[in-house]
Amino acid sequence: MGSTQSALNFGAGPAKLPREVLEDVQKEFLSYQDTGMSLIEMSHRSKEYTKINADVQTAVRELLQVPDNYKILLMQGGGCGAFAAVAMNLINRTGAADYAVTGTWSAKAAKEAAKYGEVNLVFPKADKPGSIPDRSTWKMNPQASYVYYCDNETVDGVEFSYIPETNGVPLVSDMSSSIMSKKIDVSKFGVIFAGAQKNIGPSGVVVVIIREDLLGNPMKCCPSVFDFTHIAKENSVHNTPATFSVYVTEKVLQWIKRNGGLDEMAKQSQEKSGLLYGAMVASGGFYSCPIDEDCRSRMNVPFRVGGGDEKLEELFLQEAEKLRMHQLKGHRSVGGIRASLYNAVTLADVRLLVQFMEEFQKRHAKQ
Structure with missing residues (x-):
């Protein structure tokens, strides 16, 4: 086996990006669309970035066939920030939430949510690492504000092959490492979030898809930068967003569209x-x-x-x-x-x- 091949990147995140996207970014880096400025130098309220912001949302909506009654947000704070944001925005409905812990990241999410309300673990612990307990064994709280699970555990290598049934309780999923790798029925979810750095872009931006009826009831302690209702109202430019990360993510989404x-x-x-x-x-x-x-x-x-x-x-x-x-x-x-x-x-x-x-x-x- 030769040693002159191009580098192969099997990283879990930040992860490999399509070569043609990187080459496109390289071409535009010093002068975005002949402006004489790099995109990373431009105002987040410029017409150039405003179009990128809109194009990302459109691409997400088209690729995932997101229904009209959902908002698409582009936020910061990574997946760990979203762990807190989900709880601060949703748990206020009843003060409690159900968490299906199948690995490292769902465990961290449950621990974070416990700061803001009562967390019920729908199964105390998986029978063994690397498994998902049978759905018949889950003990759900019918009064939960939401049911949370991680679609794909990046550390542990566990992925759900189905969407859990919640009997009408809003379903929340961390899809950071599986988003845009398969079709999903978005209408079955209350919230989907994904840190871009695993499958759709560089680190710095989190895509949040939220059903509109779940907006409007954040905890008082929720900072405005994590307030889904406020970010939706501000069209994801409440403060300076991670403009470069959003820009590259838009290019990756277009690459997915071009490639089937x-x-x-x-x-x-x-x-x-x-x-x-x-x-x-x-x-x-x-x-x-x-x-x-x-x-x-x-x-x-x-x-x-x-x-x-x-x-x-x-x-x-x-x-x-x-x-x-x-x-x-x-x-x-x-x-x-x-x-x-x-x-x-x-x-x-x-x-x-x-x-x-x-x-x-x-x-x-x-x-």
Whole structure:
């Protein structure tokens, strides 16, 4: 395997962006649309940025087929900021919320929400890491202000294959690492949010999709920058937004549209993840995935090498780096290896990774 290939980025976020988007940004960086100024120098109230702001919202609405009774917000604070914002905007309805904790990020979200109201864990703890308890075991609070879940756990590699039924209680989902990788029925949700840096852009902007009837009742302690009602009224320019991040996100969304939309993104996602999981099965146990098969993520694939041999895993990472395969180290809280297969990661990228895995096994598997 040669060492002159372009770098392969399997990072979980900030993550790989489409090459043609980066090249387009590079061309425009010094002079946006022949203005003689970079977009990052322009006022957020300029006609140029006003159009970008509108175009992002339009692209999100078109790609996800967002109904007319939903607002699309472009906010700051990352996913962690959204954990607090969701609670401060919604929990005031009854003072309580249901949380389905299936991994690291939903656990953090539940902990954050507990600062603002009563949090009910619909299952105390998953039977084992890397699983989603059967829906029949969930214990819901019918008086909850909302039901919260993380569609795809970036750290833990757990993804929901279905939309939970809530019996009319507003459903909130963190889709940071799965948004724009598949079609979803937005009408089943009260709120969807996504940090852009995993699948649709650079860090700095959070896309929030909220049903209009859920606006208008934030807690008094809610800062204006996290107030969904206020941000909607101000069309996401209450203060200076992350203009450059929004600009790049708009380009990524247009790239998705040009390349077959969500149907094609979903098709490629299945092919890429299927190839990688298939390679693990073919390895006879040298590579193993600790996640239940019915909830294995298409986006973030954690695995172990040699039964979790840490020295062997470190060697795997070292050799991968020499081949310019970057950001394969598992999250510090779980260890192992993790390959993130976002929209910008190509099938060819995954084939090269699988080729390296097969060669590594031949050299290091115990006979």
